[in-house]
Amino acid sequence: MHILDLETKSLVSSPRGVQSDVKRDELTNKLQQSTKDRRESLGPSRDGKFPSAGDDRVRTKLEAYEAQINGMRQVVNKVVCQHEILFILK
Numbered sequence: 062m063h064i065l066d067l068e069t070k071s072l073v074s075s076p077r078g079v080q081s082d083v084k085r086d087e088l089t090n091k092l093q094q095s096t097k098d099r100r101e102s103l104g105p106s107r108d109g110k111f112p113s114a115g116d117d118r119v120r121t122k123l124e125a126y127e128a129q130i131n132g133m134r135q136v137v138n139k140v141v142c143q144h145e146i147l148f149i150l151k
């Protein structure tokens with residue numbers, strides 16, 4: 062059991078784990094930037110006070126996309142964790 066703990070610690074501190082974290086962070090940053098760019102491209106509402114019906118639809122779509130993205134992030138995190146566990150068990 063102690064050997065497994067030592068192997069686990071060495072694998073967690075290995076560059077492979079760091080690479081997956083870096084890749085995940087890069088993808089998250091790209092996703093956040095594209096979301097920010099989309100929001101900026103929508104611009105303010107026409108009169109600057111009240112959003113139009115079109116803006117509400119766009120906002121609703123963006124919120125739905127963000128929910129999908131968050132779901133995908135959770136799936137990716139789960140898969141990465143399972144992959145690391147399988148790698149450790151080999």
